[in-house]
Amino acid sequence: MNSDSSSRTGIQPKLRERIREATANEILAAADALFSERGVERTSMADIAARAGLAVGTLYNHFRDREALLSTLLDNHHCKLLRELDETLAACAEQPFADQLQRVLSSFFAGFERYRPLIEAMLQSCSDLASVSRRPKVMREIYNRFEILAKRGLEQKVLDERLVRLLPTLLLGVARTVLVAPILTGAPKMRPSDVELLVTFFLNGAGIDSGERP
Incomplete structure (x- = not known):
């Protein structure tokens, strides 16, 4: 393995982690706003995904359900x-x-x-x-x-x-x-x-x- 490939291997996990963290923060911000506007029971995971500009499946990759969020x-x-x-x-x-x-x-x-x-x-x-x-x-x-x-x-x-x-x-x-x-x-x-x-x-x-x- 050359030095370039090993450095890329070290960088990619860090980049993926930063992207994952940024996505989670977007989800939390969208949920925070919607829970305040509509109430918890009237806010679905689909609503949160739409506000965050993400697919619903992406939400479930970060939070198992609305209660966890x-x-x-x-x-x-x-x-x-x-x-x-x-x-x-x-x-x-x-x-x-x-x-x-x-x-x-x-x-x-x-x-x-x-x-x-x-x-x-x-x-x-x-x-x-x-x-x-x-x-x-x-x-x-x-x-x-x-x-x-x-x-x-x-x-x-x-x-x-x-x-x-x-x-x-x-x-x-x-x-x-x-x-x-x-x-x-x-x-x-x-x-x-x-x-x-x-x-x-x-x-x-x-x-x-x-x-x-x-």
């Missing part, structure tokens, strides 16, 4: 969310705790908003939260980030040490409730300006300060 989409969104949380935690590590809390929650909410249409479409199709909430690994990873944040609040003596075991759970619970309530109940969606109010609530509670009472 949906699972991959959610995994991708979650990985990006976790990566952004890590970046935010690293960037704000030396700031006062209230600022850290605001930045981390802002990152969390912004990451969620990017795939809110997908989750709403799933809920409309499935009529419950089971398909979304059945992701304990992701929730555990988010909990771990909030645990890091809570420890920083304790170190700065901003948070009550008696709540040490509950703080990450409370953070996760508040964040998830604020995100899911508009989908399930029609409550107003989170606005960027609401994050500061949420930080105030978490640090001070919902009661009126004694100095402000009539």
